[in-house]
Amino acid sequence: MNGTVQRPADRYGAPLLSKRATRVLIGLAAAVFLAVVGVVGYWVASPPIRSDMVGYDHLAENVIAVDYTITMDPGTEAVCRIQAMNEGRAQVGFVETTIPPQSSRRTAHHVEISTQGEAVSAEVLGCEPT
Numbered sequence: 491m492n493g494t495v496q497r498p499a500d501r502y503g504a505p506l507l508s509k510r511a512t513r514v515l516i517g518l519a520a521a522v523f524l525a526v527v528g529v530v531g532y533w534v535a536s537p538p539i540r541s542d543m544v545g546y547d548h549l550a551e552n553v554i555a556v557d558y559t560i561t562m563d564p565g566t567e568a569v570c571r572i573q574a575m576n577e578g579r580a581q582v583g584f585v586e587t588t589i590p591p592q593s594s595r596r597t598a599h600h601v602e603i604s605t606q607g608e609a610v611s612a613e614v615l616g617c618e619p620t
Contacts, residue, residue, distance in 0.1 A: 539568050539617045544598070546574075546612040554583065554609040555602045560617055565591045570617040572601055574609035582607045588620070 507515070544557040554574045562568055567590055574583035583605035589597075603612065 538562065538619055539566070541570060541614045541617045543612075543614050548609070549602065551608055552605050553602055554605060554612055555600065556612045556614070557598065557600050558614045559596055559598050560589055560592075561596045562592070562617075562619070564593055564595055567591050567620045568617045569620050570599075571615040572603065572612060573615055574603045574605045574612045576607055577610050582609050583612075589617070 539560065539562040542559045542561070544559060546557070547555045549555050556572050556574075558570070558572070560568060560570065567588065569586060569588050571584070571586050573581050573585075576582045583603040585601055585603050587599075587601050589599065603609070
């Protein structure tokens with residue numbers, strides 16, 4: 491023998507697909523899988539609305555001002571969620587603000603959050619189109 495094991499065709503039957511057809515189908519399945527992964531990755535990596543925190547300022551013991559920018563297509567309306575946090579990173583203030591349609595792609599915004607205690611930081615949780 492030459493080292494390869496042959497399947498006895500009379501016992502097990504002939505293969506359903508030839509070796510070449512099997513290789514082509516495996517290559518096609520791999521290409522489809524990679525295409526799906528690429529499309530899903532593109533959707534996840536490029537959200538329709540991006541928000542960036544610029545800064546925050548303590549106006550009073552129970553009020554914090556937040557400045558942030560939004561990047562979205564002109565004419566899009568969005569809702570943004572912003573929270574204020576205390577030293578232990580517990581939420582002490584929250585606001586949901588509606589951003590009306592804008593004429594430019596990147597716009598700056600300012601919001602003041604009333605808090606239930608002393609806030610030491612703030613963050614933009616995210617923005618979604620309405």
